[in-house]
Amino acid sequence: MDGKIQDYITFFLTGRLDGGSLMPMDPVYRPAAFGPYSDLTSLRYDFPLVLNRADAGRALQSLSHLVDDAVADLADDPERDRIARHGYAIEMDLRRELDVSGSGDFHELWHAASDRLSKEREDAIKDSADLLWNLFNTEGIILDAERSVPFRAVRHLWSAVQADKAKDFRRKTERLLLKLRGILNAEVANSATGRAPEALRAGVGAGFTNAFDFTGMSKILMDSKPISALSDGRRQRIRDLIEVLEGQKFFSLGNEEAATYEFAFECSSEALKAYKERHAEAVSLTRALKMAELEAAGEYRERMHDRIFEGFGERGLGFEDLAELPDYLVCAEADELDAQESSGIVEMLSAGIPVKIIVRTDDALQPSPVAEGHANLGGRSKSLVDLAIGLADVFVLQAGASQLFKERDGLVRGLSYTGPSLFSVYSGSGKESKGIPAYLASAAATESRVFPSLTYDPSAGHDWSSRMSVGNNPSPEDDWPDHRLRCQNSSLQAETVSAPFTPADLMATDARYFNRFAIVPDGADDEGLVPLNDLKDFELEGLPEEVPYIMLVGEDNRLRKAVVDLRTLTEVRRCLAMWHSLQELGGIHNSHAERLLAKERSERALDVTVSEAPLTVAVTVGETATAEPEEVEDAIAEPVGDDPFIETARCTSCDECIQINGKMFAYDENKQAYIADPDAGTFRQLVEAAEGCQVSIIHTGKPRNPNEPGIEDLIKRAEDFQ
Amino acid sequence: MMDSGHSISPSECLLRMYEEHHEIEDYQKGVPRWCTGCGDNAILAAIQRLCRDEGLLPEKTVFVSGIGCSSRLPHYMNTYGFHGIHGRALPVAEGVKLARPELSVFVNTGDGDCCSIGAAHWIHAVRYNMNMTMMLHDNQIYGLTKMQASPTSPIGLKSNTTPRGSYLEALNPLTVTLGISNVSFVAQVVDWIPEVLYQVISAAYHHKGFSFVRIIQRCPEWLPKLMEPWLHDPQRVLMLHHEDGVEISPAVAKVYTRMEEHDPSDMNRAREIASSIDPIPTGILYRNEEVPCYEDVRLDGRLRTASLVKQGLEAEFDKFTVWPDASGQA
Numbered sequence A: 001m002d003g004k005i006q007d008y009i010t011f012f013l014t015g016r017l018d019g020g021s022l023m024p025m026d027p028v029y030r031p032a033a034f035g036p037y038s039d040l041t042s043l044r045y046d047f048p049l050v051l052n053r054a055d056a057g058r059a060l061q062s063l064s065h066l067v068d069d070a071v072a073d074l075a076d077d078p079e080r081d082r083i084a085r086h087g088y089a090i091e092m093d094l095r096r097e098l099d100v101s102g103s104g105d106f107h108e109l110w111h112a113a114s115d116r117l118s119k120e121r122e123d124a125i126k127d128s129a130d131l132l133w134n135l136f137n138t139e140g141i142i143l144d145a146e147r148s149v150p151f152r153a154v155r156h157l158w159s160a161v162q163a164d165k166a167k168d169f170r171r172k173t174e175r176l177l178l179k180l181r182g183i184l185n186a187e188v189a190n191s192a193t194g195r196a197p198e199a200l201r202a203g204v205g206a207g208f209t210n211a212f213d214f215t216g217m218s219k220i221l222m223d224s225k226p227i228s229a230l231s232d233g234r235r236q237r238i239r240d241l242i243e244v245l246e247g248q249k250f251f252s253l254g255n256e257e258a259a260t261y262e263f264a265f266e267c268s269s270e271a272l273k274a275y276k277e278r279h280a281e282a283v284s285l286t287r288a289l290k291m292a293e294l295e296a297a298g299e300y301r302e303r304m305h306d307r308i309f310e311g312f313g314e315r316g317l318g319f320e321d322l323a324e325l326p327d328y329l330v331c332a333e334a335d336e337l338d339a340q341e342s343s344g345i346v347e348m349l350s351a352g353i354p355v356k357i358i359v360r361t362d363d364a365l366q367p368s369p370v371a372e373g374h375a376n377l378g379g380r381s382k383s384l385v386d387l388a389i390g391l392a393d394v395f396v397l398q399a400g401a402s403q404l405f406k407e408r409d410g411l412v413r414g415l416s417y418t419g420p421s422l423f424s425v426y427s428g429s430g431k432e433s434k435g436i437p438a439y440l441a442s443a444a445a446t447e448s449r450v451f452p453s454l455t456y457d458p459s460a461g462h463d464w465s466s467r468m469s470v471g472n473n474p475s476p477e478d479d480w481p482d483h484r485l486r487c488q489n490s491s492l493q494a495e496t497v498s499a500p501f502t503p504a505d506l507m508a509t510d511a512r513y514f515n516r517f518a519i520v521p522d523g524a525d526d527e528g529l530v531p532l533n534d535l536k537d538f539e540l541e542g543l544p545e546e547v548p549y550i551m552l553v554g555e556d557n558r559l560r561k562a563v564v565d566l567r568t569l570t571e572v573r574r575c576l577a578m579w580h581s582l583q584e585l586g587g588i589h590n591s592h593a594e595r596l597l598a599k600e601r602s603e604r605a606l607d608v609t610v611s612e613a614p615l616t617v618a619v620t621v622g623e624t625a626t627a628e629p630e631e632v633e634d635a636i637a638e639p640v641g642d643d644p645f646i647e648t649a650r651c652t653s654c655d656e657c658i659q660i661n662g663k664m665f666a667y668d669e670n671k672q673a674y675i676a677d678p679d680a681g682t683f684r685q686l687v688e689a690a691e692g693c694q695v696s697i698i699h700t701g702k703p704r705n706p707n708e709p710g711i712e713d714l715i716k717r718a719e720d721f722q
Numbered sequence B: 001m002m003d004s005g006h007s008i009s010p011s012e013c014l015l016r017m018y019e020e021h022h023e024i025e026d027y028q029k030g031v032p033r034w035c036t037g038c039g040d041n042a043i044l045a046a047i048q049r050l051c052r053d054e055g056l057l058p059e060k061t062v063f064v065s066g067i068g069c070s071s072r073l074p075h076y077m078n079t080y081g082f083h084g085i086h087g088r089a090l091p092v093a094e095g096v097k098l099a100r101p102e103l104s105v106f107v108n109t110g111d112g113d114c115c116s117i118g119a120a121h122w123i124h125a126v127r128y129n130m131n132m133t134m135m136l137h138d139n140q141i142y143g144l145t146k147m148q149a150s151p152t153s154p155i156g157l158k159s160n161t162t163p164r165g166s167y168l169e170a171l172n173p174l175t176v177t178l179g180i181s182n183v184s185f186v187a188q189v190v191d192w193i194p195e196v197l198y199q200v201i202s203a204a205y206h207h208k209g210f211s212f213v214r215i216i217q218r219c220p221e222w223l224p225k226l227m228e229p230w231l232h233d234p235q236r237v238l239m240l241h242h243e244d245g246v247e248i249s250p251a252v253a254k255v256y257t258r259m260e261e262h263d264p265s266d267m268n269r270a271r272e273i274a275s276s277i278d279p280i281p282t283g284i285l286y287r288n289e290e291v292p293c294y295e296d297v298r299l300d301g302r303l304r305t306a307s308l309v310k311q312g313l314e315a316e317f318d319k320f321t322v323w324p325d326a327s328g329q330a
C-alpha cells in the first residue's frame, strides 16, 4: 500500500499524524461553505431583529423585511428606486453599527444612521429615512444576533401574548364588576331607602331641589316598589365575588398602585415556588370568574351551582381553566443546568403548570460528559426536547437563533398554547466558536442538522405528522442542504464544487475538535480520498481503501481538503440517523407509507381489470341498501287497516279537532295533532273533525260502532276522508 | 367538545351538564284567544318548537308586537314580551336590542300593523339590519277590528271599509322589502305547511341580521274562503329549495311537487320570484350574511361605566363653559 494512503488510514482510525503526508489542523481554516460569509455586515439577512411594541402577531420584526415591505408599499411612488437605495444604505449602516453596539433603540439608531449618511452623501437620504420610518409602523429595541437574543426575543413575545391576555382579562373583569355592582345598586335603588325622599333629592342635584315634591314622589314610588329583593345568600355571594375580582393580583386592572405578581423567573425552582404559593388564589379567581359570569347573566342557580363551586379546584385545575391567567416564564441556560434545575423543569412541564420555558444553548458541540472525547451533538437540548415531546401535551419548539424570525409564528403559537411549552434555542455564541459570528454559527448548526428546527404542537392534531413539523429547516427533504461553491482549480479553470454542510464541517470550527481533522497538503492528488458525503453508509468491515474528507478554506481563500477521523464519521452518521427519524415523524419520507405505496403500486400493476370490476358492484349494492330505510322513515303514514289516523307532520296546530274532543285528538311533543284514542269519542266527532280540518289531514277510517245513530249518513260523509 | 380543535375543562363540562332544558309546554302561557282554525296557532306552534330546539332561555328571549290579533302572540309565550302600540313593534324591538344585544328578539306583526300604520318603521328596520326575526302574519285583513281591508288585501275584496270591493292593487311586502337598502334576509311561507314554516323561521333565527318572514296566514273568521284554492291545490304553491335554503323532505315533496331550485344569494331571481302571487312561492328568497348589523356598527364595545359616562358628559359641558380667568378665550 502506498505510504501516503497508509498515513491517511492511520489518521482515520487513530487520529495520529504518522508519516508526514498530512498536516495538523490550523485555526485559520474554516469550512468552505463559510467562504462567502466572511463579512456578514455586507449581506442582507433576517438580523438585526426589532422587538416591536405591538400585538404578538407583529411583535417580532426583521429589519431587512421591514425595509422590503416598505419599499413594496411605495409601488406607485415615482421616487421609489431612489428611496429604496437610501433605505438599503441606511440598513447596511445600521447593521455595521450594531455589529459593534449589539442593540439599541430602533428609532434613534435608524435616524442616527440616516444623519451620518446624509452628511457623507446627500441630504435627501433624510427624507427617505422619514418616509420609510412611517411605513415601518414599528417601535422598540433593535438587536443583532448575540448571546442574549433567544431570551430577549422570546421574553418579548411572551410579554406581548400576556398583554393580550391582560387586555381580555381586564375587559371581562370590568364588565363583570359593572354587572355585579349594577345588581347591588339596583337593589338599593328599588328599596325603601332608595325611594325615600332624601335619596330622590340627592339624585336630582342641587339646582332643582325646590322644583319637585320629593315626599309625594317617594310615596308614588313606594307604592310601585317591586316586592322581590335579593336573597341574603345572593347578596353576600355577589359581594364576595366583587371582593375577589377587585383584590386579585394576577393582572393590573388599570390601577397602577395595586401590586401585581411577577411571572418571569430565572430558574424553575423560583417559578415553581411562586406557582404553589399562588395556587389557592388562582383557584379562587378562576372560580370567581365563572361564578360571576353566571351571576351577571342571571343564570346562577343555587340548587345546582352551589355544589359545583363548593368543590371547585379540589382536584386541581385543567390547562383550560388556567388559560385566562398569566403564564409563567422561565429563562434557563442549558449549559448551566444542574440536576436540580433540570428536574424542576421536567416537573413543571409534566405537572400541568402553565409555564413557558426557554432554554438557551450556547454550546451545541458539548463534549460528552460520559464518553471521553466524544461530542454530544445538539448538546443538552436534545435530551430535554425528547423528554418534553414524550410528555405528549407539551408544546416544543427547537431552533437556532438565526431561525427565530422565521419561527415567529410557531413561537407565538407556543406562547399562546393552553398548557406548558418548551422553547430550546441555540444562541450561536459559545465560547468555543470564537471568531465566528453568532448568526453564522447558529445557521451552521441548523444546516448541519446538529440543531435542527422542529415544532411539536399537541393541539395540531392527533398523529405525529400533524403535530411534528420540520419544514422550516433549509432543504427539509434532503440530508443536508447543498452548497455549490464556484472556484478556480489549480489550472485556473472555473469549476463548481459541491459542499454540503455536515456536522463534521461544524466541528471543524471548534478548537476542541481540531485534532479530528488533518489537512491534505497542496498538490496531493485525490487518491484514497472521498467526500464525507459519499460515506454516509460507511461500516468498518475491513481495511478501508478510502478515507473521508471535507473542504476547508484558508485565509488565502484557497480550498483545502481535510481528512476526517472515524470517531467523527460515526458521530456524523448518528446525527444523520436522528435527522432521518425527525424527518419521518414530521411526515417527510415516511418509511411505512413509502413501503405501503411501493406494495400498492406493484399490486396494482399486477391486474387492474380484475380489481376494478367487483368494486363497481359493491358500490351499487351499497347504494340501494341505504336508500330504502330513508324512504320508509320519511314517508307519510299510510292507513293501517280501518283505523282512523292524522298526517301529523302536516298539522297546523289550529285547535279545531282538539276543540271537538280533547281526548280523542291530542298534540304530540311538537304540538301537532294525532289520534290519541279512537275509542274516546264517536264516529260523528271524527267525521266532523275531518270536515273541519282545513288542511284535510284527518282520515276517519271505518266506524268502530256500527250501531251509532245516523251511521249510514256519517259513512257517506266520511268517504272523502279515507 | 363539539368542535374538535378546542377542548373544555371538567368544570366547564359540569356546568354545561346543568344547563336547563325546556319542553314545548314550558314556553306556553295561557290559552290563545284566537278563533279555532286561525293560522296564528300554527305560527305559535312553530315558534315554540324553535325555542325548545334552540334551548332558548325564557328570560333571554323577547317577543315584541304591535296591535292586532297576530300581535297577541307575546301573551301566549312564557318569555319576556312587549305588546306595544299599533305599528310601533319595530322601534320597541330595536331599543331592546340596542340595550340588551344578548337577548333573542322576535317581532310579530300583522299586515295592518306593519304595512299601513307601521310602514315607515318597517322600511327603516330593514335598513338598520339589527339582528332579530320579524314575522309578518299576513291574513290580508284587519282581523281584530272585524274585517277592514288592509294594504295587502287583494283588489276587489269586500270588507267593512270597502263594501263595493277594494279599489287598489295589493301591496307586495316581498318586493317592497327586497327593494330596501341593506336588506339581508327575506322569506315567505304559508301557515299550513308546518314543516317548511318551522324550517324558514329557524333559518331566519339563525341569520345574523334583520330577517323578514312573510307568513301567509288564514283568517277563517273573516275570510274563510280566501285561501281555499291554494289549500286544496298543492300545485299552486311553489317550493323554493336550495342547499343554502330550505331542503324539502320527501314527505313534503310527495304532496307539493312544484319546485324550483333557487339560490338565496341571487337577488335578481329573488325579485322575480317575489312578484309571483299565484303560485305562492315559499322558502328563502334572499339572504346576505355580509350586511353589517346596526348594533355592531353603532356600539363600539366600550363598557358604559360610570366614569365613561361622566367623561362624556364633562366633555359636553366643557363646550359651554366660560373660563372666567382666561379672558382671551370664550
Ligand SMILES: Cc1ncc(C[n+]2csc(CCOP(=O)(O)OP(=O)(O)O)c2C)c(N)n1
Binding pocket: B067, B068, B069, B070, B071, B086, B109, B110, B111, B112, B113, B114, B137, B139, B141, B142, B143, B144, B145, B150
Ligand atoms: C293608533 C291606532 N289606530 C288604530 C287602531 C285600531 N286597530 C287595532 S288593530 C288594527 C288593525 C290590525 O290589523 P293587522 O295588523 O292586520 O292584525 P290582525 O288583527 O289582522 O292580525 C287597527 C286598525 C289602534 N289600535 N291604534
Ligand code: SF4
Binding pocket: A646, A650, A651, A652, A653, A654, A655, A656, A657, A658, A672, A673, A689, A692, A693, A694, A695, A696, A697, A698
Ligand atoms: S284540525 Fe287539522 S290542522 Fe287543526 S289541529 Fe286538528 S289535525 Fe291539526
Ligand code: SF4
Binding pocket: B033, B034, B035, B037, B038, B039, B040, B069, B070, B139, B143, B144, B218, B219, B220, B221, B222
Ligand atoms: S279574526 Fe281572523 S286573524 Fe283574528 S283570531 Fe280570528 S281567525 Fe285569527
Ligand SMILES: [Mg+2]
Binding pocket: B068, B110, B111, B112, B137, B138, B139, B140, B141, B142, B143, B150
Ligand atoms: Mg291582518
